[in-house]
Amino acid sequence: MKCLCGYQFLRDDMTGKKDEVQSFAVIDEAVYQDFLKAEIKANETKAVEDEAMVSQYVGTIDKCPECGVIRIAEPEGESPVFYTRQGDAE
Ligand SMILES: [Zn+2]
16 A cells, blocks of 8 residues: 555555554554453464454554654455645645
8 A cells, every 4th residue: 555645654564664664553442351361362372363353453544754654454344545644735
């Protein structure tokens, strides 16, 4: 997935600049307890299917190192949404 400025985020391009992208996990508060239970189970079993269960609760927020745009990918969201900082938009 490319940023609005053309920067290729690492998650989609393994030749990207790993250390420059700030990335954060996003978990819906409505299912946070379910996420925690799934995470504990996955840590105990180390099973791939349990780890996959955890990943369905987790989205990401990435900050582009080139232009500062924020990309939000909601858990199981269809496509990410991009936000600019107030004052950056033309
Ligand atoms: Zn960018």
